[in-house]
Amino acid sequence: MDKILRINMSGANGPELKTESLGAYAGLGGRAMTSTVVAQEVPPTCHALSAENKLVIAPGLLSGSAAAMSGRISVGCKSPLTGGIKEANSGGQPSQLLARLGYAAIILEGCPKDDTLYKVIINKDGVSIDKADDLKMLGNYDTVEKLRGTYGDKFGCISIGQAGEMKLGAATVAFTDMEGLPTRHAGRGGVGAVMGAKGIKAIIIDDAGTKMREPKDPEKFKAANKAFVAGLRQHPVTGQGLPAYGTNVLTNVINEAGGYPTFNFKQGQFDGAAKISGEALAEMENSRGGDGSATHGCHRGCVIRCSGTFYDKNGRFVTKQPEYETVWAHGGNCGIDDLDAIAELDRLDDDFGLDTIEMGATIAVAMDAGLAQFGDATAAIRLIKEVGQGTPLGRILGSGAAVTGRVFGVERVPVVKGQSMPAYDPRAVQGIGVTYATSTMGADHTAGYAVTANVLGVGGSVDPLKPQGQVELSRNLQIATTAIDATGMCLFIAFAILDQPETFQALIDLINGFTGLDMTGDDVSDLGKKILTQERTFNARAGLTAAHDRLPDYFKNEPLTPHKVTFGVTDEELDQVFNF
């Protein structure tokens, strides 16, 4: 990956394409690339939908190589939802394809002069851009289908649905999967709205005639990759639990812990949890059968394969296997215990290009506002369809939970920095509340996802029994996660790394074998710190202060059943998270 593609949509004679060398961005990938470009080139106070904002799409450092799990892609910009910096990442094929074509990043900048829509075509011969008004207001599925008529079925596609075109705060950027379907999304923070503001509907990527990226030290790389894969296969989470049940395996367990936000965060347990659990989903998928039903990867090179394929009872494809967060957002959080309805909502979200977490949280807020009854799946489907149709109500809902709560006068709106909380109640698991509150990304469950202090040796050792341990751990986890996001590795590798020091070493060896560097665990954590620091600095300049690093008050005042707990981490403690 030795070049960057810049597409300036403000060119005097229409969009201008420029391919340039990496310059100061050499050696960066994934989140390290997107956040560095945004921090360097985007004025923090600009409007997120203005010409000054940029949308950066960057494959991970090891994408396009033979390294297992390396196909995640990052999308960064100033977020229309949080007002701060944003990195959202996704699976799918485009990361590998772009990396093989040599692009370390695509940077979309400027704004078109009118409402013409464009598509970008990238292949080994270069880049072109064409008008694409025939794709206007098509969903992601129809967009990809229509493009297939022109470009065949071998390309990977990055696209937006109707939500992105309408520049809604919950809009995603979609990435096609191994089957060429737009099922994988950079979901959070409204990144799709920024792509819509640039007037780009789709980026078509064809890597025909390219080769896999070669490591600098093939022997070391090969040996490390083998050890890394063996480590993932032997670990019970990555080798058995995730392949068998997917991430939805969490439903029963989080529900049992009393931390499963139910009825718009009113209680911590949902009576219908077992019906929508990973166990129930896997059984349904296995009994219905079909290709890739209960175990499937989101991109080539994934050896964990936490995903799957959801077919209806007649065997027709509906969507990819809904993830835990989706099943929770559209399920328990809305009082819905019907997996078929949840899968349909997931399909609609993917088609319109909507973040499933944001939309589930929004529908629950709408239910609290009286727009529908909790548990009414038909009403939830109708509300999501309003978003796709662009009705006034749909545009409000598609702008996310914070806007919906404001419009309908609802106090219980579970957001931080304008972004909805995911599927864990921060009153039950308070450490994750620290991460929700202080993450540079708004409420985000992946922000502190990865490896512990003990593995990376970040910030010294932590006594787990001291209350301040939560703050220190949240800090360390955020640093480590940020570093992994830069590699383009799926964060699920974290479990094997957490428990098996030799697998962590294999990861470091893999990076070193590929890049020819001699990084240590400390270097990885320094990288994480550096990225986080520039994200924090961007946010501070954008006007986000300590007052934004807080959970909504009701988490401190309303006890959560069954444990009757409130969020007890003090503001002073929260302000210590970024003391490094």
Next chain:
Amino acid sequence: MEPAATLDLRLPAETAARFTPLFSAGVGIATRTGIPLVKLLCDQLGIDEKYLDQRVQTIFVNARAVDDVTRLTVDDGDVIALSAAMPGLVGATLRKGGVLASFRAAISYSSGGGQGGGAGFTVVTLKLFNLVARELAAAILRGGIWIKGGRLAAFLEQTTPPPDDTMSVRWNGKPVQSDRWTALPWPEGWVELRVETLTV
């Protein structure tokens, strides 16, 4: 205390496996209060100690995450849930004795367990999730679980019995035609259900 009725099933593996989801919502286990929880799990239910230590990474008692299972005793009406290691930050946080335990201090099991008192009869609820359910359900079903008559009737309604010559049903010790397993005189109270898997 005795159950109101007993149901003994001998089933082909495929049908027997369909009983595993009962453990998601929990099944009754007849035991005695005051005994160590490990004794219930390992001695009474036959879970291998090494399996409990290594495979079962997430344990809840009455919805509270447990760090040291050896310190607990059985209390009247306890709800005990066992799971394999879970993904995600929160999954890792809920693991027993992990470095992330402080993240969920508010919902951890803090005392030394039930105060015990005397050794009386009780029916505790046992929940098994994910791989642990898949791996332990058959043995525990063979030993017997307690389940309310209405719930068992509703469950069997949804389960097609295999052909008569591949299974056997005994109600209160007496043989019954397999196609009548939904038409039994279900009591309101507990039924002791034993399921034996037939190997072909």
